[in-house]
Amino acid sequence: MFNQLNKAVENNELREDIYAIIDDIIAYTRKHFATEEQLMAESHYPEIEAHKDKHKKLIEEALHLKGKLDYIGEQMFTDWLNHWPFARVLAHIQYADQQVEDHISRVAYRMQ
Numbered sequence: 001m002f003n004q005l006n007k008a009v010e011n012n013e014l015r016e017d018i019y020a021i022i023d024d025i026i027a028y029t030r031k032h033f034a035t036e037e038q039l040m041a042e043s044h045y046p047e048i049e050a051h052k053d054k055h056k057k058l059i060e061e062a063l064h065l066k067g068k069l070d071y072i073g074e075q076m077f078t079d080w081l082n083h084w085p086f087a088r089v090l091a092h093i094q095y096a097d098q099q100v101e102d103h104i105s106r107v108a109y110r111m112q
């Protein structure tokens with residue numbers, strides 16, 4: 001999905017199409033975060049509140065920037081997307097979420 005967004009921006013596709021991809025990414029991210037929050041609660045992850053706060057901020061930031069896209073010209077639109085916070089979402093999924101997965105694996109191992 002992130003690659004799809006990059007390609008769409010590179011190919012100067014219609015804004016409507018780019019917005020549709022952005023909406024898909026936000027929906028996917030929300031679902032991923034909700035599932036993870038449930039797993040954190042079930043496994044008594046100690047950093048749950050701080051982690052949930054990060055999720056909330058990432059979604060707020062994505063929605064805020066998406067709102068701004070309506071008001072900028074074409075060149076800036078492309079520049080803007082290149083600095084899009086989805087890179088941060090991706091980084092969060094790759095690094096912060098790894099800690100949660102490690103925790104869940106340890107809990108599962110202890111329960112065996």
Ligand SMILES: [Fe+2]
Nearest residue numbers: 036051096097
């Ligand atoms: Fe997370």
